[in-house]
Amino acid sequence: MSDRFELFLTCPKGLEGLLIEEAVGLGLEEAREHTSAVRGMATMETAYRLCLWSRLANRVLLVLKRFPMKDAEDLYHGVLDIEWQDHMLNDGTLAVEFSGHGSGIDNTHFGALKVKDAIVDKLRTPQGDRPSIDKLNPDLRIHLRLDRGEAILSLDLSGHSLHQRGYRLQQGAAPLKENLAAAILIRSGWPRIAAEGGALADPMCGVGTFLVEAAMIAADMAPNLRREQWGFTAWLGHVPALWKKLHEEATERCAAGLAKPPLWIRGYEADPRLIQPGRNNVERAGLSEWIKIYQGEVGTFEPRPDQNQKGLVICNPPYGERLGDEASLLYLYQNLGERLRQACLNWEAAVFTGAPELGKRMGIRSHKQYSFWNGALPCKLLLIKVTPDQFVTGERRTPEQRQVEREQAQVEVAADDVAPGKYEKYNKNGNPIKPAPVVVEQPRLSEGGQMFANRLQKNLKALGKWVKREGIDCYRVYDADMPEYSMAIDLYQDWVHVQEYAAPKSIDPEKASARMFDALAAIPQALNIDKSRVVVKRRERQSGTKQYERQAAQGKFVEVNEGGVKLLVNLTDYLDTGLFLDHRPMRMRIQKEAAGKRFLNLYCYTATASVHAAKGGARSTTSVDLSKTYLDWARRNLSLNGFSDKNRLEQGDVMAWLDACRDEYDLIFIDPPTFSNSKRMEGIFDVQRDQVQLIDLAMARLAPGGVLYFSNNFRKFSLEENLTERYAVEEITAQTIDPDFARNGKIHRAWKITAR
Template sequence: MVSYEFFAACPKGLESLLLEELTGLGASPVRETVAGVYFTGGLELGYRACLWSRLANKILLPLANFDLQDAEDLYEGVSAIAWHEHLSPSSSFVVDFVGTNAAVRNSQFGALKTKDAIVDVIRNATGERPSVARDNPDLRINVRLSRGKAAVSLDLSGDSLHRRGYRQKQGAAPLKENLAAALLLRADWPAIAARGGALLDPMCGSGTLLVEAAMMAADIAPGLLRARFGFERWLQHRNDVWLTIREEAIERKRAGLARTLPEIRGYDADIHVIRSAEANVLAAKLDHWVRLSRKELKDFTLPTHKQLEAGLVITNPPYGERLGDADALRYLYAYLGDRMRSAFPGWSLAVFTGNPDLCHEMKLKAHKKYKFFNGKLPSELLLFDIREQQAQPERKPDAPIELRPVVLSAGAEMFANRLKKNQKQLAKWIKRENIHCYRLYDADMPEYAVAVDVYEGYAHVQEYQPPAKVDETAARRRMEEVRDALPGVLGISQDHISYKTRRRTAGKQQYEKQQVRAVHPLVPVREGQVRLLVDLWQYLDAGLFLDHRPLRLRIANESRGKRFLNLFCYTATASVHAAVGGARFTHSVDMSRTYLDWARKNFAENGLGEQQNRLEQADCLQWLATAKGEYDIIMLDPPSFSNSKRMEGVLDIQRDQVQLIDDAMRLLAPKGVLYFSNNLRSFTLAPEIETRYRVEDITRETLDPDFSRNSKIHHCWSIRHS
């Protein structure tokens, strides 16, 4: 039997895996090099490598290797090959030329010179010349120029072997098929599948990992779906050998699919991506074995239709290079870590990312890390064994520390007593309703004109700007008394209490930072079924208007299957409630990029992506004037005053309410509801609104006990079509 030396080309990082694969196919000897493996065997082995290699890009058959100092060296070296033994005059070919040097300054020149030599050899031998075809040539010639040497090979593969033939559609950042196979091999999927373990991908994209995993589990040759290989029109092709190898692969596939395969499931938040994955799975003829459904990360849990053996969760989440925002993705990775600990004990986790630092947010310790290239981007595969992880409780704010006793002045004692009285009054409600963030005090005593909000082990204190007639020295003394009293009453250390002075702001001032901390300022807190991020330090408002808690919870209860629009959305907390409550989709509009970035983090904190939760930066007044669409629930909570080009530069809610509500109602579904709210104390609803629509004042229903002392903090109506 004639023995050949082949070269299997692969992406960098896959060489050692490819060497193991070729050895398993019967290659010997084998030699690893950069981006490929040399191996030796008969022609049958070359065919088998083309059909069965899950990792190679190309299987090349070297024909010549020579020094190349000038262009004539290239022509003469190629001319020394007996091309008429490989290619008939009636055939077509193309030259793939890679590399340059001083003599060959560009690959096009190198390919042209190679083509000329091949044509001349065949014409001299037969009197006829073959043609060049860029598309679907009969034979591909591969020339690689490196360090002054040219290597000329026949490309037995034809098109790159990573193109299996099943990819009909793809997402925004797809994995190449051979890279996906390498990730599965490094994650030990063949062994997990052999013992019946399942495979789940919570962010499956176009489904490449799922299809490759199913082909491995069912013993399906990755090349079976390809239309043709490069060797099939080679003059020395042995079709009898090839047909035997292919029939053997078909029989192995039949036997593999007859077995009970492990559960393989993929999920993604984007229904369009799921449709692409379904098309690819169908093209791979694996639709009976690979299950797909649209699901947010928040809903990722063990399937309940049957008892599953502990298996592998493998995923390629967004990492901020081409998809998503890396800052917001910190919270998405943290959510994935929490979900794995709570729902998948005993499982293995494999995360492939171009930003390994994001994996620190999962609070899991990787037991192995492998470096790869995703295209040209350096990336890592991190492997975690959830069985070995220390069970971690849900992330919570730091516990209170032991406080140093402080002797309070008479004024501070009086303030402390009022706080304690309020605590006692609210205690039963807080426990009954499972409240975690609430207003404890709101200028109950005129001398102490502050608002005190409690956020799960933190406090946010806002001093109302005193009138000019108030003595500044007295005002400062009272604030010191507030500072002295708060830690002891709340059981919170002073460095967990934020102090600000509330002044009326306009324009960009409301977005400007108040103070900056060295550590990341966002604190996760709970409200109903969601977690929201508050910033107690940098901005005047914390990112969560506590007085709207009842309205947010109402929206959460009403949102299942509904289309939700949030205008002047701020940090989109109501949209997060709607999404977690089962909204079909949410659409949040605000003119501040700062707040929309914050909103993006709020969604990620709850395992939600932007595929079904759209965030749009726009002036709401201008947006409403031209917007199209239909929504079942709309929340309209504009500021009292705001700069706007549309309303002569200023939004005045008392003046502009009719136009604003009319524009919003134009987008409301016939049986929908608009929740209109504002915090202008002197506001009155225009009579024409009550004439045109069914209006109900629900202000009382949207104020919880912690705001009963200040019933004018906001006005709220439900508005429906007549």
């Protein structure tokens, strides 16, 4: 065989430029970039060195032959022409991977089959011995790449992908591949920072991939030093003595690197379930002396071991996959930005994100950005110098002011960050003087965000006197007042519940997303609410019982007050919270009118109206709903206020229940859904179609002199005329709209119905 070989090094898309620098540094000659690959010439020693030391490649492919190919027969004979007895035993194992199409090969499985047939036919003995297929751990893994009529046949020296270092047996939900993590570290300048003795912190470390890859770079550890199985292990062209020499050299370098004083490398992870898997990965990599992992939120991570230490903060924040993730992700990025500004002055930072728009919300400018791909997801690496002149704050400063801040930043550190014995100034008694903490300003809102904040504050002020006079602690403060910010915002004491209305298809999704982030950034500042107490949901056109479907499973209830009663709301688990705020006036009306009366609440939901009726002195309450979940919630609401006797909860389809009922009631409230097709009821309920039957059934249960209140929120609802002919009907919608819903007079309609 030749002393020099053609090699193909494959890599994730976007890493080609870094890989060619690395490969040339390891001895690859005549190197050229291709899509997701680098090509060049090398000796066997360089090929082994690339397998052992490449932090970026997926595979090292040794080209056996190139040949033109017009059809499947050309493919078969081209492969058959290789002297396969020089590469594997007759009874060895084989795996074939095929990529590309054309030349009559439109199916990669068929192409791989033709390659396999040629190799097997070449090696088949008269006794019938022949290679067999082993897709997991073959003696030889063969690649054939078809590129514009040319077949490139290669031997995979790496075996399994080189990103599989062997230390990460436990991983989180969406981990970065090890070679992508290494590429991000290299782009972030970590090799330089490590050579200068710098530190590294990952405030969202997951199972520690960045930490391990960083420590291996700093300790001069070959990334694949611990790998035992290689693609060349059973290859007949393998040179064991040469491999042994290179492996021993790498082992000596690793031992010398680990003997140095370890750098300060720390990871912090909020999810307690990932702490032990991360520590296990670190231990398997042999780096427990270099890396420590702690449990902690982004806002609490402590990257500064002492006031003189500098280094790199690196992280891969989550991207968000569920509706409603916008708020938590925005505030996560904001918290990260705040922590960088507070505790990491003069450090460098690298944020790898699939949501660059969120990266802009950290309150620090990036001085450089790189494009990467994480699988099929396009991502950005944002490089940041954590210096005051890069901070985006609410105050505009002159260049002279920025220069003063830069000079102060050289000596100012937060008081809690100063280690004992490290103070630079002492008073006349010899006691150390702590430097003043660095003041970190709120990030400046965008122009749209500031406009939105102004509107929230205006609404808050306008409602202030009414809220205080009425003793209300749950109310709507914004309801799509500005068309471009299409959402409803409700205050529940010190919680904010945001319902984002789905943008019309005519609106650019990126613009809609940017406006949403503007609004979410403004809400905590404008309402003076902690960011952790903002809950976001997306409200789309609903059908059936979809609005009642569970969104999450936190099971966290908040107790609120309304008209002298206590009610439980759940802000996270369902699209609605358990309390329809727009019905507050109706509930208060029922409370005032309920004394001594038998009250019936149909489609009762969480029975808040029943609690008000009981508070008003109702003789009894009966609440009917199809959902056991909401009836359990109703039971808790009643119990919370000390109401248990004379308060019935009935599970069932309201129409069927009314049809079977023979009791009389003095006060009835009906707030039906627009549409329902629950499996637990017969047929389908449509409020427009079925209103007459529903009201007739309810009126049949109304005692002489009684009152029925009927309400619904179907925007196109029209009350049937024949109802007004048979009953005394008065529309009272205007009387059931409080000031917080005055901007949306169509939130619901309501009628008072009595017998003629």
